[in-house]
Each structure stands twice: as C-alpha cells, then as structure tokens.
Amino acid sequence: MDAAWLPQASFDWLCAEFERLRGGGAALVQRDGARWLRLDQYVGVMECPDGTTLEVLPKHVTADGDHASARRLLRRMLCTVLDIPPREGSLAEVALFDLPLNEWVMARFLAALDELVKRGLRFDYTRVREEQVFLRGRLDTTRQLRQPPTRAHLFHLEHDVFSEDRPENRLLRSALDCVCARTRNPGSWRLAHELSTRMAGVPRSTHVATDLRAWGTDRLMAHYRSVRPLCELILSGQSPLALRGDWRSPSMMFPMERLFERYVGVCLARQFAxxxxxxxxxxxxxxxxxxxxxxxxxxxxxxxxxxxxxxxxxxxxxxxxxxxxxxxxxxxxxxxxxxxxxxxxxxxxxxxxxxxxxxxxxxxxxxxxxxxxxxxxxxxxxxxxxxxxxxxxxxxx
CATH class of the missing domain: 3.40.1350 (Trna Endonuclease; Chain: A, domain 1)
Known part of the structure; x- marks a missing residue:
C-alpha cells in the first residue's frame, strides 16, 4: 500500500496537476525527484486521461496490504459524514467490498435510484408558454396584442403540464448519465442502462448548482433524501477537490484531516448525548x-x-x-x-x-x-x- 507503479503518461499528467493545483493551495501530491510522487493528505479515487485509476486509501493499521479494512473504513466514514443510510448487511453490499470507491459510490447510487423509481418519481406542474393555432389554458393578452398581422391566426398561451421535469429528477438523470459512461462493473452497467430507459422522459440538468439549491426538503420529498448525497458525490457537487481543466477527471478526492474531523464530530454527538x-x-x-x-x-x-x-x-x-x-x-x-x-x-x-x-x-x-x-x-x-x-x-x- 505504500508504493505503486504508474505509466509514464499518468505520471506526467499528475506532475502537471501538481504544478497547477499548487498555486491554488490544494497540494494533491508532492514531487520527489523525477521518479517519485508522494501523495498528500487526500484519499479517494482519481482517474487519469489514459484510463489509469488511482485509489488512495487511509492507512490506519500497521499491517500493509489490508485493502479490505481500509476500504471498509473509508466507506463507513463517508456514510456517516454524508448521512448515507448503511446497507452493509445486504448480500449485494457484501459483493461490492472489493470494488474501488468510485464503483461502490455508483453502485449505491444505482440501488437507491432503483428503489426510488419503483416507488415513483415525484411529478410537479410546470408552466409552459407556447404559440398554437388553438386555445388552451390562459391567453397571454400582452403578447397577443403585440402579434403582427401576419401571425394573427396564432395564439400565445400559458398552461401547466403535470410532468416529471423537476430539479431533483433532472439532477438524478444527469448523475445517471455519468454512471452509464463511467462504470466498468457489469452489474452496475446493466442496471444503469435499465434505469436510463425508464427515465428517458426526464430532461438533463443544464445548471447543476441552481438545481441543487432548488432541491425540495419537505415531507413529500422524504423518499429522495437517501439518494441526494450520492447524487452530489457523482456530480462532484460536494467533492472537496474536483479536478478541472482540459480533462474532466471523474475524481472523488477528500482531505483526510477534514473527513476525520467530521466523522469524529458525528460520533461524539452520538456517544456523549x-x-x-x-x-x-x-x-x-x-x-x-x-x-x-x-x-x-x-x-x-x-x-x-x-x-x-x-x-x-x-x-x-x-x-x-x-x-x-x-x-x-x-x-x-x-x-x-x-x-x-x-x-x-x-x-x-x-x-x-x-x-x-x-x-x-x-x-x-x-x-x-x-x-x-x-x-x-x-x-x-x-x-x-x-x-x-x-x-x-x-x-x-
């Protein structure tokens, strides 16, 4: 767990990221000569442009090679900090123990989304403004009076459509598209494309940050609560370090000091309450x-x-x-x-x-x-x- 060999293309890309991120204060790695890169206090998964995937796990045990224990710890900490409902006892979850962190997050997202779709997506009324040859809904008199004589046979209308075009559903569709493109696990790939067919009528989000702020939190949206942190993780909405540039790296990197601090805070509140x-x-x-x-x-x-x-x-x-x-x-x-x-x-x-x-x-x-x-x-x-x-x-x- 202390050292890993990288292809030359991945090494050069990491060196370039090191130089770029160092100016912004996010020291992802530290260069040690021409042959070594020392990772800083970050854990998670990072994908290089050539397809090489790096999984950085917390080393909290003295024995080397204990990958399963390190993965289990990182997942438990993320579930606790992000308030993701635990599902460690299910057979499907046991089968995911050997997957990297990014595949585990995508599999958990697909399982939560599958359960949500089975319960039913939340519909809402959406205001539609259009121009038709017939009357429907309410006539927009202001726009109609400004209609030129050559288009006097058309009506400016406003009406509401009861559809699944909501901010929450748009974000879920965008995250699902990311999973379809990124996952390498056969089971996740199959389920992702099945869900994509079932959500074909939902448009993709064009403004992720705006839709995240508009996510409903009332009791009618309670069944969306478990899928939200996973959706934000996939869309890099809450990732403390999202790599930007010419290559959009599907990375999930977390500063271990901050993650440890938040994990301790949640556990202390439970222990001493x-x-x-x-x-x-x-x-x-x-x-x-x-x-x-x-x-x-x-x-x-x-x-x-x-x-x-x-x-x-x-x-x-x-x-x-x-x-x-x-x-x-x-x-x-x-x-x-x-x-x-x-x-x-x-x-x-x-x-x-x-x-x-x-x-x-x-x-x-x-x-x-x-x-x-x-x-x-x-x-x-x-x-x-x-x-x-x-x-x-x-x-x-």
Missing part, C-alpha cells in the same frame, strides 16, 4: 488590535454540560504510544500544544480540561499520561476508535 452537547466553536481571537479581534481561534469541537466546557481538537496522524522519551515525544508536534494552550486561555480562562484526538491503532490504544500546562489547565491525548466510532476516555477525564 444527551449529557453533553457537541458543537462548533465560538468567535474568539488570539489578540485585539485597535478594538478589533485578530487571528481567529477556532477549535474543532466544544463540549458543553451546563456551565462546564471542554475543548477538543482532532489530528489525523499516527502516534507511537511507546516513544515516551524527550526526543521522540510520542510523535506529537510542539505547534499543536501552543495551539491548545491558546484555546485554553481564551475559551477556558486558563482552567479546565482539553483533549487532542488521534486515530487509535495497535501502538496507541489508550490515553497518554496527562499533560499539565499548570495546576489548573490540563491537556489529554486520546485515541479515537475508527472501527467502533467511539472516543476512548480515561477515568480521570
């Missing part, structure tokens, strides 16, 4: 200058229970729980401790409990001994169990 409220940060600043706050201090999570407040921050990094000497320092960074100290002064007024959250693994399966800034302000380094979705909390915290 209802005693604790897990929320975002308030508006605190490191200092003030001329009456204005400078340098925002925004921790990942604030845990509240009445008047009690605790600050948590997540870091996607593998720690070594046995490297306790002053030289290794478990792999911790001094800058993170400076950051937590500033949080403690502004949010806790120098007295309270804070925590840095790292992923749990075989070498870091329990909390480290507490770090004391002083007698009143303490910092814990806690492991988060990615498989169980729970924070490992020591007795003294």
């Amino acid at each position: 209802p005693a604790w409220q897990v929320g975002g940060a308030a508006s605190e600043h490191l200092c003030s200058h001329q009456g204005k706050g400078w340098f925002n201090l925004i921790p990942d999570f604030l845990l509240r229970r009445g008047e009690e407040l605790r600050v948590l921050d997540t870091k996607w990094k593998v720690l070594d729980g046995l490297a306790s000497d002053s030289r290794e320092k478990y792999g911790l960074k001094q800058a993170d401790f400076y950051q937590m100290f500033a949080y403690g002064q502004r949010y806790l007024e120098g007295a309270g409990e804070m925590a840095l959250v790292y992923p749990l693994h075989a070498g870091f399966d329990q909390a480290l001994p507490v770090f004391a800034f002083d007698a009143r302000l303490r910092l814990w380094v806690l492991p988060f169990d990615l498989e169980q979705g729970k924070l490992v909390v020591p007795e003294g915290w």
Whole structure:
C-alpha cells in the first residue's frame, strides 16, 4: 500500500496537476525527484486521461496490504459524514467490498435510484408558454396584442403540464448519465442502462448548482433524501477537490484531516448525548488590535454540560504510544500544544480540561499520561476508535 507503479503518461499528467493545483493551495501530491510522487493528505479515487485509476486509501493499521479494512473504513466514514443510510448487511453490499470507491459510490447510487423509481418519481406542474393555432389554458393578452398581422391566426398561451421535469429528477438523470459512461462493473452497467430507459422522459440538468439549491426538503420529498448525497458525490457537487481543466477527471478526492474531523464530530454527538452537547466553536481571537479581534481561534469541537466546557481538537496522524522519551515525544508536534494552550486561555480562562484526538491503532490504544500546562489547565491525548466510532476516555477525564 505504500508504493505503486504508474505509466509514464499518468505520471506526467499528475506532475502537471501538481504544478497547477499548487498555486491554488490544494497540494494533491508532492514531487520527489523525477521518479517519485508522494501523495498528500487526500484519499479517494482519481482517474487519469489514459484510463489509469488511482485509489488512495487511509492507512490506519500497521499491517500493509489490508485493502479490505481500509476500504471498509473509508466507506463507513463517508456514510456517516454524508448521512448515507448503511446497507452493509445486504448480500449485494457484501459483493461490492472489493470494488474501488468510485464503483461502490455508483453502485449505491444505482440501488437507491432503483428503489426510488419503483416507488415513483415525484411529478410537479410546470408552466409552459407556447404559440398554437388553438386555445388552451390562459391567453397571454400582452403578447397577443403585440402579434403582427401576419401571425394573427396564432395564439400565445400559458398552461401547466403535470410532468416529471423537476430539479431533483433532472439532477438524478444527469448523475445517471455519468454512471452509464463511467462504470466498468457489469452489474452496475446493466442496471444503469435499465434505469436510463425508464427515465428517458426526464430532461438533463443544464445548471447543476441552481438545481441543487432548488432541491425540495419537505415531507413529500422524504423518499429522495437517501439518494441526494450520492447524487452530489457523482456530480462532484460536494467533492472537496474536483479536478478541472482540459480533462474532466471523474475524481472523488477528500482531505483526510477534514473527513476525520467530521466523522469524529458525528460520533461524539452520538456517544456523549444527551449529557453533553457537541458543537462548533465560538468567535474568539488570539489578540485585539485597535478594538478589533485578530487571528481567529477556532477549535474543532466544544463540549458543553451546563456551565462546564471542554475543548477538543482532532489530528489525523499516527502516534507511537511507546516513544515516551524527550526526543521522540510520542510523535506529537510542539505547534499543536501552543495551539491548545491558546484555546485554553481564551475559551477556558486558563482552567479546565482539553483533549487532542488521534486515530487509535495497535501502538496507541489508550490515553497518554496527562499533560499539565499548570495546576489548573490540563491537556489529554486520546485515541479515537475508527472501527467502533467511539472516543476512548480515561477515568480521570
């Protein structure tokens, strides 16, 4: 899992993407000489113009080659963060374990869309303006009075048509067309073309962003809720890194640090409810200058229970729980401790409990001994169990 060989064309394309994206601040890869590219903190799937597909999986275990566990973890995190209903127990889902992430997303989308079509697409009235030789609906008198004498035999009409031309259906049709063109799985290809025939009367979306904003959220659209995040993923509406340029790469790349942060947030809300409220940060600043706050201090999570407040921050990094000497320092960074100290002064007024959250693994399966800034302000380094979705909390915290 640490290295992979690429064709020369794919390597050159990735080098060009590295140079282009580096200027925008999205460091997808780091070039190491003329023969190596080091991947940055991104996971997902990326397709090169020559057809080469790269699947980048999170390495949260010490054993190499555990592709199934890494795929399962990434899928669980995406389902949790995007609120995709789990279907891990079905036989069809078990058969999809060995598929790359993009094929898995497309298969889940097709299954959700197939169930939606069986229940029935939502129809709505659409206003139609047309010119006919007969009267139908309402006559548009303003346009009719402006009709030239040579076209006086035609009527300007307005009427409503009850059809499936809705923003949600247009987006689903566009996503389905993408799946038909991209999938390489025989079962997905067959189901995609069957659904395309059944949705032949639905037009494609011409303005994806506008239709996404117009997606209905009332109770009549409740059965569309499960398919929306998958549709947005396929249309690259929520992909944090969508590659643009001459080649429209069907990529799904996610910054692992952000994905880990959101996954921890959802799991913490489940684990500590209802005693604790897990929320975002308030508006605190490191200092003030001329009456204005400078340098925002925004921790990942604030845990509240009445008047009690605790600050948590997540870091996607593998720690070594046995490297306790002053030289290794478990792999911790001094800058993170400076950051937590500033949080403690502004949010806790120098007295309270804070925590840095790292992923749990075989070498870091329990909390480290507490770090004391002083007698009143303490910092814990806690492991988060990615498989169980729970924070490992020591007795003294």
